[in-house]
Amino acid sequence: MMPALATYSLPANRLEEVIDRLMACADEVIGPTRTPPGDVFFDVIGSVDDIELQYGNSLVPPTSVLLPMAEEMFRVLPGDPPRIEQRGLEPSRLLFGVRPCDVAAIQRLDHFFLDGEFEDDLYGARRSRTMIVALACSEKADARCFCSCCDTGPYAKEGYDLQLSLVDNTYLVEVGSKQRASGRAPP
Amino acid sequence: MGRRFAICPFCGCGCGMYLEVVGEQMFAVLPSQVHPAGAGRLCLRGWQAGGLIESNRRLLRPQIGQQDASWEAATGAAADSLKSVLQEGPQAIGVLCGGHLTNEEAFACRLYSTEALGTPNLDSSARAVDAGSIWGLEQTFCMPYRSPVLSEIANSDVILCLNSNLSWESPQAAGYIMEAAEAGATVIVIDEVDQGLRDLAALYVRHKLGARGALLHLLVESVAGSGGLDADGRNTLEQTGVELETFREACLLLRAAKRLGIVFSTTALQIPEEAAHLAELAMLREASGAEAANVFALRSDCNSVGVTDMGIAPVREGEIRGLSTFEMLTSEGHLRGLVVFAEAVEKFIGEGQLQRLREQLEFLLCVGCFETATSQLADVVLPMAGWGECEGTFTCHDGTIWPLPKVASPPGESRELAQILRDLSATQVPPALAADIMALRAQISQHVPGYGPVDWQQVTSGQPAAAVPALGNDTQDLVGPAREIPELAGTSPERPHALVVRHDEGSWAFDARARGAEILARELADQRTPFVVINPETCRQLETREGRSISISTTFGSEVLPIRCSAGVPGDVVMLPWQFRDIAQALAGPVHLDTRTGSAHHLPVAASLEIPTGT
Numbered sequence A: 001m002m003p004a005l006a007t008y009s010l011p012a013n014r015l016e017e018v019i020d021r022l023m024a025c026a027d028e029v030i031g032p033t034r035t036p037p038g039d040v041f042f043d044v045i046g047s048v049d050d051i052e053l054q055y056g057n058s059l060v061p062p063t064s065v066l067l068p069m070a071e072e073m074f075r076v077l078p079g080d081p082p083r084i085e086q087r088g089l090e091p092s093r094l095l096f097g098v099r100p101c102d103v104a105a106i107q108r109l110d111h112f113f114l115d116g117e118f119e120d121d122l123y124g125a126r127r128s129r130t131m132i133v134a135l136a137c138s139e140k141a142d143a144r145c146f147c148s149c150c151d152t153g154p155y156a157k158e159g160y161d162l163q164l165s166l167v168d169n170t171y172l173v174e175v176g177s178k179q180r181a182s183g184r185a186p187p
Numbered sequence B: 001m002g003r004r005f006a007i008c009p010f011c012g013c014g015c016g017m018y019l020e021v022v023g024e025q026m027f028a029v030l031p032s033q034v035h036p037a038g039a040g041r042l043c044l045r046g047w048q049a050g051g052l053i054e055s056n057r058r059l060l061r062p063q064i065g066q067q068d069a070s071w072e073a074a075t076g077a078a079a080d081s082l083k084s085v086l087q088e089g090p091q092a093i094g095v096l097c098g099g100h101l102t103n104e105e106a107f108a109c110r111l112y113s114t115e116a117l118g119t120p121n122l123d124s125s126a127r128a129v130d131a132g133s134i135w136g137l138e139q140t141f142c143m144p145y146r147s148p149v150l151s152e153i154a155n156s157d158v159i160l161c162l163n164s165n166l167s168w169e170s171p172q173a174a175g176y177i178m179e180a181a182e183a184g185a186t187v188i189v190i191d192e193v194d195q196g197l198r199d200l201a202a203l204y205v206r207h208k209l210g211a212r213g214a215l216l217h218l219l220v221e222s223v224a225g226s227g228g229l230d231a232d233g234r235n236t237l238e239q240t241g242v243e244l245e246t247f248r249e250a251c252l253l254l255r256a257a258k259r260l261g262i263v264f265s266t267t268a269l270q271i272p273e274e275a276a277h278l279a280e281l282a283m284l285r286e287a288s289g290a291e292a293a294n295v296f297a298l299r300s301d302c303n304s305v306g307v308t309d310m311g312i313a314p315v316r317e318g319e320i321r322g323l324s325t326f327e328m329l330t331s332e333g334h335l336r337g338l339v340v341f342a343e344a345v346e347k348f349i350g351e352g353q354l355q356r357l358r359e360q361l362e363f364l365l366c367v368g369c370f371e372t373a374t375s376q377l378a379d380v381v382l383p384m385a386g387w388g389e390c391e392g393t394f395t396c397h398d399g400t401i402w403p404l405p406k407v408a409s410p411p412g413e414s415r416e417l418a419q420i421l422r423d424l425s426a427t428q429v430p431p432a433l434a435a436d437i438m439a440l441r442a443q444i445s446q447h448v449p450g451y452g453p454v455d456w457q458q459v460t461s462g463q464p465a466a467a468v469p470a471l472g473n474d475t476q477d478l479v480g481p482a483r484e485i486p487e488l489a490g491t492s493p494e495r496p497h498a499l500v501v502r503h504d505e506g507s508w509a510f511d512a513r514a515r516g517a518e519i520l521a522r523e524l525a526d527q528r529t530p531f532v533v534i535n536p537e538t539c540r541q542l543e544t545r546e547g548r549s550i551s552i553s554t555t556f557g558s559e560v561l562p563i564r565c566s567a568g569v570p571g572d573v574v575m576l577p578w579q580f581r582d583i584a585q586a587l588a589g590p591v592h593l594d595t596r597t598g599s600a601h602h603l604p605v606a607a608s609l610e611i612p613t614g615t
């Protein structure tokens, strides 16, 4: 377990202000949002009002942002000979409101795609430009949660850039990455 | 990557789902967690919904006489033929609609049928199945029937389930029964055959074939009264084949229920009086202080409610008496022309009878998505956009209206149904159909009872709205004196068995959608080859085994069929799956048609079994 590099406290009523400022740190902020019928998905956030903080688990885990069901790998442009166009630079992303179990899942993906003999460069390109703001579970998010059995929650021990834990009316903000601790801009 | 909310295109549970698409390609189906029917679950069919869009059994081009033709030629030929049939009068034409048409499509079909064709013979396959029990409930409740949301089943403390094959008919409802049972609810299953749910039941009440009406009548009387039975009642009970002890226990459990859930699928309960008894039972429990007593009549198709609300039903006013589905399909020599929208007629009458029907029709028009026996016999085929290929709405079992998205273009030259109807009616009467979907919805709000206040913008944004129509006609008291238990046709000492035609896991085998979605088609393949189900002990007594053939004879005819064994079928019963329509008619005779509702079922018949000679 990596100890937090720094901790701060944030009054709960100032969270929106902070989210607003975080939104300026990345090309895309992706967070939990509710569809009109009421399901929660991780989607690109247009404004802080779109973010749903009172959610249990999302219907599709946020790992899908890093490992989408379908992705364009390259384009073949017609011509003689045809040309292969590589993908452009990934947008920088801030993944906001990730549950600790999903943070653990992202760590597993990192291990699988980046730490082995072969590195998945498409995954790696996305991952290196993604910051994770975890949202710890101050109570069980869903009746079927089992994180405590796998030591993956209710608080993330590592794998996040920032972690927010609501204690009474205050968020404990833990800084998990050097970028945030040094105040540098995200990748 | 995009994501659109939709309602499952298969059964009447109407589970909510999301379609994940990239461009025009569907990648995944995901169950909605918050939708009140599914609550995060889909059954095997629902997970395969994407297969409808990718199907390789789609109709792609208009056809005249099974040859590809242009749209102009095909709609022109159809309109000319319909005009020619109409010269014999509007009664000469019938219109049959699928129960999975969207509300907008169904409303457009109604306008086309009543205004362009002017025929009173209009019905849907959904109503053909649902009408018997829904009418029975409405007559007794004296109000339009809407089911409570399915998830309410799980909150019952006592569940009375009227058909043990729910896991196939309405899988989501069966899931809620399991949930309730796990939470301690008492499940009572009343059925003549056990097709799976008996395992969950604290009490399984098996009755003789054809005795359910009488048994339900006795139950209502006993729950209403002191719980006892007079001599007549005991006599009737004996004829139902139910032990007095079992009956008493059922009464006690029902009387003690605080939150009673009565669950059945409409496919299983075709007789209005039986549904009326169940409504009576619910009202009795509510009147005696139960917190809730809900009747969950599980519809047969994904938009059964909406299609019926849109007015897809035989027109019956004064002297005019429109024909219902089975009347249209079986009325010998009556119809000269038949228009089928998104349905496989063979599902109801079998391919043999479809052939005979075809011979008597001057003209058969098939507007649909998939290749079926009906499309193969049609004079003109017009391919239409299906689920996921045009915007629309469904009205679910509880009366809530949900949106359906367009996530892919219709394949080949298929067109949206409203457009097809406009093209068809252009040569007949000035089209009354609105030019676009919002205008069509405005027409629905104006003309369909209960849909006036619907905020269509809200619905299309993904927030459901509710529609509750009024009950049109006067109600009838259907809870009359106990019905006699009918003697099986052809009863004789030579026919010691009873043959029952009922739905099983293959009921769907001949549905165009089930055959269109590749994985479902494969899963149901072995349900398209005829067989009968008998008890393993009966097999042993006959010195035969599963997989071998058996000869079944009734007063109507004989058939030789392969055997499948199930311990859930009593020793004296032979079960023939409903989907083998031609064989069902050969063995059990023509369907028994309820002219009040248009619902139809086979009465059980006496049968004999023997090993075919030469085997």
Ligand code: SF4
Binding pocket: B008, B009, B010, B011, B012, B013, B014, B015, B038, B041, B042, B043, B044, B045, B046, B047, B170, B171, B172, B173
């Ligand atoms: S239960 Fe019915 S509505 Fe739900 S997924 Fe299955 S087929 Fe679709």
